[in-house]
Amino acid sequence: MKDALVPVLIVIGLLLLAGLTLFLVRRPGRGTLPQAPEGERPGIERGEKIPPSVIAPPAEKPAAEKAPEQAVPSKPAVVPAPAPPAPVETAPPVAPPKAEPEIEKPEPTAGRLVRLRARLSRSQNVFGKGLLGLLSRDHLDDDAWDEVEESLISADVGVQATTEIVAKLRERTRVLGTRSTADLRSLLAEELTEALDPKLDRSLHTGVMDGKPSVILVVGVNGAGKTTSCGKIARVLVADGHTVVLGAADTFRAAAAEQLATWASRVGAQVVRGPEGGDPAAVAFDAVKKGIDAGVDTVLIDTAGRLQNKVGLMDELGKIKRVVEKHGPVSETLLVLDATAGQNGLSQARVFTEVADVTGVVLTKLDGTAKGGIVIAVQRALGIPVKLVGLGEGPDDLAPFDPSQFVSALLGDE
Numbered sequence: 001m002k003d004a005l006v007p008v009l010i011v012i013g014l015l016l017l018a019g020l021t022l023f024l025v026r027r028p029g030r031g032t033l034p035q036a037p038e039g040e041r042p043g044i045e046r047g048e049k050i051p052p053s054v055i056a057p058p059a060e061k062p063a064a065e066k067a068p069e070q071a072v073p074s075k076p077a078v079v080p081a082p083a084p085p086a087p088v089e090t091a092p093p094v095a096p097p098k099a100e101p102e103i104e105k106p107e108p109t110a111g112r113l114v115r116l117r118a119r120l121s122r123s124q125n126v127f128g129k130g131l132l133g134l135l136s137r138d139h140l141d142d143d144a145w146d147e148v149e150e151s152l153i154s155a156d157v158g159v160q161a162t163t164e165i166v167a168k169l170r171e172r173t174r175v176l177g178t179r180s181t182a183d184l185r186s187l188l189a190e191e192l193t194e195a196l197d198p199k200l201d202r203s204l205h206t207g208v209m210d211g212k213p214s215v216i217l218v219v220g221v222n223g224a225g226k227t228t229s230c231g232k233i234a235r236v237l238v239a240d241g242h243t244v245v246l247g248a249a250d251t252f253r254a255a256a257a258e259q260l261a262t263w264a265s266r267v268g269a270q271v272v273r274g275p276e277g278g279d280p281a282a283v284a285f286d287a288v289k290k291g292i293d294a295g296v297d298t299v300l301i302d303t304a305g306r307l308q309n310k311v312g313l314m315d316e317l318g319k320i321k322r323v324v325e326k327h328g329p330v331s332e333t334l335l336v337l338d339a340t341a342g343q344n345g346l347s348q349a350r351v352f353t354e355v356a357d358v359t360g361v362v363l364t365k366l367d368g369t370a371k372g373g374i375v376i377a378v379q380r381a382l383g384i385p386v387k388l389v390g391l392g393e394g395p396d397d398l399a400p401f402d403p404s405q406f407v408s409a410l411l412g413d414e
């Protein structure tokens, strides 16, 4: 009986196991699809097991993609501070266009000495009036003539020229029996004019020669007024219808190039400059080249011309000349002399005439001396014509020199 129950118990056990299994399988839960209507999940049959990758929760969407009510941030939202107002795009300040310097129209040169005569008469008042006073004495004895002589010497005419002038005057007065003040005055004027050699060629050698610009070298001791005179000469040339290039070959004094550039810009001339302390000959060469390329009439070259010693000066000016002459001959070498240096300036001037082929003198600062006789002394001592005279610091206070106008101003003619 006991043996008969064993299979029955096995069957019952199997049935219970089968029932339990069926129960567990049919219970909704992990690994089975929810009872969703058919067709909602294409590709997956209801009840089909879903591989873990498919059932893995979808990666959390970025908050921004969630619907507004779902996008609850886990942390308190940091309300960004209102951004500072974007800077207003303002265009960088535009510097006002640099005003081109107004091109000046220099005064014509004709009659400049006449215009400046008042200035000359003022500075030479004592000299001219003194001479005339002596000559108008009732009796022109030896003492009177001695005084005339002294007066001329103290006006820087120079001893030799004075002796010659007085000797001629005495002779003519005696021969002509001249007594009237007017006659004596005109005799004196004639002799002074004659002493200035009115037949000398005082024109500046400017303008195009053989298709190339003329080249003017400007030399002289420091402070005589070279740079200023270069600027003024440029104005004289421009006033007379020339085109000009200025070469700043005074590389020794830094301000000289700047000074020259200012002069140039005022009359619309071009300036060529080099580095401070650079080779003056290189600047001179470039200036002439520029003048040729630009087709101007005249190239003016300012030099330093330091009078350190004769050899140094000769080397510097000689090199400038040689280098410039690779383009063509130098047309003119102007020596700038300071009239206020008087006779002392003459020995320095002689050094320049020995090292450079000086063709003309520019006598500056005549307005600053009562000794206008220096014009006669310079010409006589150097044998070179005074071509231009400086009568002030104004841009047009440089005049072509004319002996009879000069003497007339000296003697205080109206």
Ligand SMILES: Nc1nc2c(ncn2[C@@H]2O[C@H](COP(=O)(O)OP(=O)(O)OP(=O)(O)O)[C@@H](O)[C@H]2O)c(=O)[nH]1
Residues within 6 Å of the ligand: 220, 221, 222, 223, 224, 225, 226, 227, 228, 229, 250, 253, 256, 304, 364, 365, 366, 367, 368, 389, 390, 391, 392, 393, 397
């Ligand atoms: N009163 C008067 N002053 C003048 C005249 N010419 C030049 N000057 C002045 O003289 C000073 C010297 O002139 P610059 O042209 O600088 O002399 P520089 O010879 O070039 O001098 P360095 O470059 O040092 O060799 C300046 O103050 C000029 O204004 C003139 O005719 N009359």
